[in-house]
Amino acid sequence: MGGPFATAFSLIASGDPALMQIIGLSLRVTLTAVLMACAVGLPLGAALALARFPGRGAVIVVFNALMGLPPVVAGLIVYLMLSRSGPFGSLALLFTPTAMIIAQTLLILPIVISLTRSVVEDLWAEYREQLLSLGAGRLRAVPTLLWDGRVSLLTGVLAGFGRASAEVGAVLIVGGNIAGHTRTMTTAITLETARGQLGLAVALGIILLTLTLTLNAIAWGAGQWARGRLG
Template structure:
């Protein structure tokens, strides 16, 4: 345990020293993750709301597919994106492999089904409660989806947080499509894996502490926003 606490102390010292490399890695991690979660929400929220609100042929199959895709193995997604973006792949001409954009693409693919599937469940439950009232008022399809998303907004914040949790902790896909290139595509999770294999446990643990701290901070921020928004909404 002395060894662990010794390494932990050195890790904390590294964080407090505000090491430039560390800041760069944290910054890139946040940029990739938040962008991927943002895009996933733009796609997943309306998609989930549409599936949760309306009945159409194949709806059950779509629901099963969305739920199944929540468990997409990151390395498989990484491999598929790699094959698509590699020089001989259909999108190789874009030259995106081993760039942060490729990492954003991979994480978006991983997070979108989570956002869509959880949104579908939240919206479907709410729609069950509202359906007759909406039908009685004559609410149109688009107004219905918009109203359900708005009224479920606090639950959907938790959905977005679930997506963030998946993305920020992900290592397999971003490793494959990003390549873990120093100063280019190196993020916290890939650095932790690399530094641990090299025996540089201080930096690995420092990043681990930061990663945990970020997860807590983002959740705390989201909860603060939620409480403030609820107060403001009824002030």
């Protein structure tokens, strides 16, 4: 396996602009999708943890199941929505990075919602009486519980990041793997595999893995620090 590692290293060392562009795009698409999913999923998951309404159980089951949504299906749905023949065709978003962000947001959202619900539900069981006593209603409790659950929630956000950065099915369909425009690490790996350039494909895989590893290490370190610091 010296070959692919050497290739990976020389690829990075060369600072090849096309590669840097691909890495940059991958990170931008996935991180933006994670941010969007958090902006929507954290409050929604917390609301789902605290709210009581008929059909709540069904909603929870659906979101849990959607965590296993195949990326290709998510991609296909977004593709049909954004296609010129679809309802949002006039936005001309198909085959753009924005379309990829939307598809990945859709993929991560169920993970963020389900994990948030579970974390916040547990916290609420512990905090409910105290918060009510201090004068916080359910609505007001949401940001408090999210903030107090932040270390556990980080795990869910990381899981979402992992899913988005690893998937190829959705971004391939809605992005089109256009060179220099919508080509990401994973679609580039798919392309190089199809070209029989297995060495290059593995090298790209090593780079992707290294990036993921680095981000996870940073997040884990931050979590450990916060745990020690905040109890």
